[in-house]
Amino acid sequence: MNILQPAFLGVGALGINLPSLLAQLINFSLLLTLLSVLAYKPLLRVMDERRKRIQEGLEAAEESKRRLSDTEKAVAEEFAKAREEGQALVGQAQQMSSRIQEEGRTQARAEAEQLLERARSEIQMERDGAIAELRREFADLTITAAERVIRRSLDEDTHRQLIEEVLTEAPQDGSNRGIQRS
Numbered sequence: 001m002n003i004l005q006p007a008f009l010g011v012g013a014l015g016i017n018l019p020s021l022l023a024q025l026i027n028f029s030l031l032l033t034l035l036s037v038l039a040y041k042p043l044l045r046v047m048d049e050r051r052k053r054i055q056e057g058l059e060a061a062e063e064s065k066r067r068l069s070d071t072e073k074a075v076a077e078e079f080a081k082a083r084e085e086g087q088a089l090v091g092q093a094q095q096m097s098s099r100i101q102e103e104g105r106t107q108a109r110a111e112a113e114q115l116l117e118r119a120r121s122e123i124q125m126e127r128d129g130a131i132a133e134l135r136r137e138f139a140d141l142t143i144t145a146a147e148r149v150i151r152r153s154l155d156e157d158t159h160r161q162l163i164e165e166v167l168t169e170a171p172q173d174g175s176n177r178g179i180q181r182s
Helices: 004-013 018-150 156-169
Strands: none
Touching: 018 156
16 A cells, blocks of 8 residues: 555545545636636626726716706807897887887778768768759659649649759758748
8 A cells, every 4th residue: 555545544534535526626627717718708808898888988978967068058148149139029029019000000090081081972972862862752742742732633744844943943052041931
């Protein structure tokens, strides 16, 4: 036997099989090496890339915040400018409204005067028509009255001619100077 054997006998007494232990240690070392090469390094690389992307995202977010702040300032300036322009436009609109209202009033007055003049002329025409109608009715009544008085029917053309002569001789201003009431 070998000198090393008593040391191994002690390990064997513990229930550990030395060749099996060595095989397991070799297998573990190989597995550790393989995992480190095939999984751990790629995993670290992926984690580094992810950390870089997160860092870039944070930097982009900071840049976006800065741009947003700049944009908000620009929008506030534009809003103030637009408000001033809007107030100027409102002022102009009020002036135009006043001018349009005055023009409307002037036009309404002119139209009212035209309507009044038209109404006057229509009233005059209706008055003239009413007077003519009244003359016709008066002539018809006169003929009827004359027929009843003399109890006979005279020639209607002669009557009309006589009535027209009387009406022509009568005053034209509508006064009753030539007509006496009883």
